[in-house]
Amino acid sequence: MTTLYDVAAIGNAIVDVIAPASDDFLAEEDLAKGGMMLIDAERAASLYSRMAAAIEASGGSAGNTVAGVASLGGRGVHIGKVGRDQLGDVFAHDMDAIGARFAGGRMADATPTGHCLINVTPDGQRTMSTFLGAAALLSPEDVDPAVIEAAKIVYLEGYLFDPEAARRAFAKAAGLARAAGRLIALTLSDAFVIDRHRGALHGFIATEVDVLFANEAEITSLYECDFDAAVEAVRGKAKIAAITRSEKGSLIVSGDAVHEIEAAPVEKVVDTTGAGDQYAAGFLFGLAQGRSLDYCGRLGSLAAAEVISHYGPRPQVSLKDLAIAAGL
């Protein structure tokens, strides 16, 4: 069967609401700087009412990764759930507009599209408060088997381990991908998600996951040990584990081999949001092209370096052109 997509990503469909904020504001609102927390509709309305004037832009971890894949010249598709509202239109439009595709579901009722209230302090750090809304209601019916079967890699966002229906959607997608001989990739997303679902994640990784993405905080949280022990622990659990380490680059663990990948040079780090999402985009695009793990890691590093050199979690230039210029 021919594949239409390099990557089918399943994740929270989220529109970002981005506003400047002071450190005092974070303190007053009891927001943990640099963190991501889930909030309910009431808290979202209350927090938004006190935030500064904002801009709105499509986001979501998996959505950002699909945008990166598209920027590299690949074909991506996003499976998520949006509301029957304007922010839902925005998310779906932006996905289609980048040359990817939004293949997720829409609410039948009035549940709004998920959004992430992002307060950016003067030091460039982003503090995220996410109201999941429709995103949390992704269900197995939103996963179209034809889309999964047409993708070389199915990429799952760990954030979706929280809602029960979304986890069943995961299981459905993983089963379909396995049956069709596709690769299954998972990003751990967040140390708190791991805390809540450590046992289930261990099982899922051992049985389903070909490629695991994690940063240092996530991999050490998953195995509840220090970094070196965590690298040993993951060996053999997932076929491939790509562990990102900010300015220290990344480690790719596969069987007995460990590939050390340097971080790509960045003139000035402006905003680190989306670094992991773009690393995954480069890595997965390389993998879909059948390239070496070393190449995949370097392409991931290149994509991550671009996104941290400006505000916003999606590429602002053609990653394909950047990769060509870098000889990749």
Next chain:
Amino acid sequence: MTTLYDVAAIGNAIVDVIAPASDDFLAEEDLAKGGMMLIDAERAASLYSRMAAAIEASGGSAGNTVAGVASLGGRGVHIGKVGRDQLGDVFAHDMDAIGARFAGGRMADATPTGHCLINVTPDGQRTMSTFLGAAALLSPEDVDPAVIEAAKIVYLEGYLFDPEAARRAFAKAAGLARAAGRLIALTLSDAFVIDRHRGALHGFIATEVDVLFANEAEITSLYECDFDAAVEAVRGKAKIAAITRSEKGSLIVSGDAVHEIEAAPVEKVVDTTGAGDQYAAGFLFGLAQGRSLDYCGRLGSLAAAEVISHYGPRPQVSLKDLAIAAGL
């Protein structure tokens, strides 16, 4: 009676949808580069479906001016009409969040909030296609007499001369302002608006307007003659006419006097959108403080210079701080 506001602005409540575009795209879509055209809901959906991934941000000419007044440390209020939808929430939130106030109306039915599809070409020019939606349905009932009576200056956006109900809202606001001894300011907004309503505008300016804002294209369109003749023609019609001339600065015509105001220096012009809106903000804020026309013009030039030095039609730094630094 004490006044709560420096400026009460009546205009189209609009959320901007801003995306990069090529010149070829403008040609394919039959869009006149640098222009503003009104489009209907069907055309808006169709054009949006072909536009690139976008960001959303509050806009609207009068909204931008109120944002400028707030940035100067003044108190502004916006009277417009939004839908009962997310973009309506965004417009109202952003107005309140800058320390101004949204005092307009909300649709009872499902008419969406107006939005402006802005295609930005690589040369920095913005081509605007506006779907007015709820904005066009501003009606006299949306004008709260208490708000008009509490403002030193009522500022009217010429775009609102198009919809009939909005023009009645204008007349109501002008009557209330006159009765309360407030100043009435009008911006001509657009040469096409003038073409459609030249006779009515002449009458309104002669009977109601204390301060008229226009650029060269607008003032020559209004009087259907060359620039010098237009300057003579406007003399005595409005008590004060402030005519902006891009890099040539502005002329303030008042009775027998003409004040020539230089443009404030700009290192690099990035995006000229909003220059007129911010000039009006500076001018009106100065006027509300009882300053000289010369001072008002210079404050307008300073505010315009800030906004054209970056993308987006609203100030990105405190105009109050800028004015202090410039000795104003």
